[in-house]
Amino acid sequence: ETGVTQSPTHLIKTRGQQVTLRCSSQSGHNTVSWYQQALGQGPQFIFQYYREEENGRGNFPPRFSGLQFPNYSSELNVNALELDDSALYLCASGEGFQETQYFGPGTRLLVL
Amino acid sequence: SQQGEEDPQALSIQEGENATMNCSYKTSINNLQWYRQNSGRGLVHLILIRSNEREKHSGRLRVTLDTSKKSSSLLITASRAADTASYFCATDNTGGFKTIFGAGTRLFVKA
Numbered sequence: 001e002t003g004v005t006q007s008p009t010h011l012i013k014t015r016g017q018q019v020t021l022r023c024s025s026q027s028g029h030n031t032v033s034w035y036q037q038a039l040g041q042g043p044q045f046i047f048q049y050y051r052e053e054e055n056g057r058g059n060f061p062p063r064f065s066g067l068q069f070p071n072y073s074s075e076l077n078v079n080a081l082e083l084d085d086s087a088l089y090l091c092a093s094g095e096g097f098q099e100t101q102y103f104g105p106g107t108r109l110l111v112l
Numbered sequence: 113s114q115q116g117e118e119d120p121q122a123l124s125i126q127e128g129e130n131a132t133m134n135c136s137y138k139t140s141i142n143n144l145q146w147y148r149q150n151s152g153r154g155l156v157h158l159i160l161i162r163s164n165e166r167e168k169h170s171g172r173l174r175v176t177l178d179t180s181k182k183s184s185s186l187l188i189t190a191s192r193a194a195d196t197a198s199y200f201c202a203t204d205n206t207g208g209f210k211t212i213f214g215a216g217t218r219l220f221v222k223a
Contacts, residue, residue, distance in 0.1 A: 002154070033211065042200050042213035043155070056210050088152055100145070101211065103154040 002026060004093050004104035012110045018079045021107045023091035025072045031055070031096060032074040034066060037088040037106070049074060050096075086111045117214050118201060124220040131188040133217040135201030136181075142204045144177055146186050149198045149216070158186075158199075193223040 003026035013019050025032050031050045035043035045058035049068035063079040072093070078085055088108050092101035119134045135144070143162045147155040161168045161177045161184070168175050174187040188195055198216040205212065 002156075004154075035213075037152075039152075040215075042215045045210040045212065048210065058210055090154060092155075099143075100157050100160055102157065103147075105154040106152075108152075 002102040004102050006104040006107050010108045013081050014112050015081055017081050021076045021089050023074045025093035026102050029093035029095055031094045032068055033092045034076045035090040043090055081111045083111050118217040122218040127193055127221055127223050129191055131191050131219055133186045133199050135184045137203045139205050144184050145202045147200045191221045193221050196221045
């Protein structure tokens with residue numbers, strides 16, 4: 001167990017809806033990153049937050065947005081859901097940049 | 113597109129045998145990490161090797177890094193059925209803040 005938790009574990013939405021996924025970082029970690037992992041693929045970097053500021057972003061449209069809170073918990077929001085958004089969403093926390101990241105168990109999102 | 117490319121895509125071995133997985137990448141890196149993932153769950157960090165290191169060991173794991181060839185290998189010795197999982201390499205590039213994963217190697221260890 002890494003100490004990183006995510007909720008919910010599973011979620012079913014319909015196309016066009018909005019979704020919020022939550023992540024609680026491991027104690028003492030000030031960086032959180034979010035990844036999308038499609039079936040059979042490696043995780044794709046969505047964005048990273050450091051001390052409540054977005055610190056880097058991957059190749060995802062603006063309808064993917066996030067927040068990091070003072071207690072270093074985090075949210076991933078996805079608007080106008082598309083079928084291709086169906087995936088496992090992983091958050092990972094760490095101390096600072098580009099070092100070991102500790103992953104949560106993920107939220108599996110299905111868009112119908 | 114993903115930078116890391118693992119090879120092979122899938123590997124099936126008998127318990128007790130060694131498993132070797134390879135990773136190639138395209139740009140300069142600060143470090144390279146290997147992760148394990150069981151059945152579509154969260155990733156578990158295995159080992160981090162920095163760009164100025166050539167080899168690291170952790171228990172039954174041995175990782176090598178060749179920055180001139182932009183490649184890394186993960187060796188699991190004396191494999192066990194519990195090692196069955198997907199293994200990913202991930203790179204942290206110089207000048208950037210994102211970690212880039214490959215598509216992974218699926219390892220099956222038969223008891």
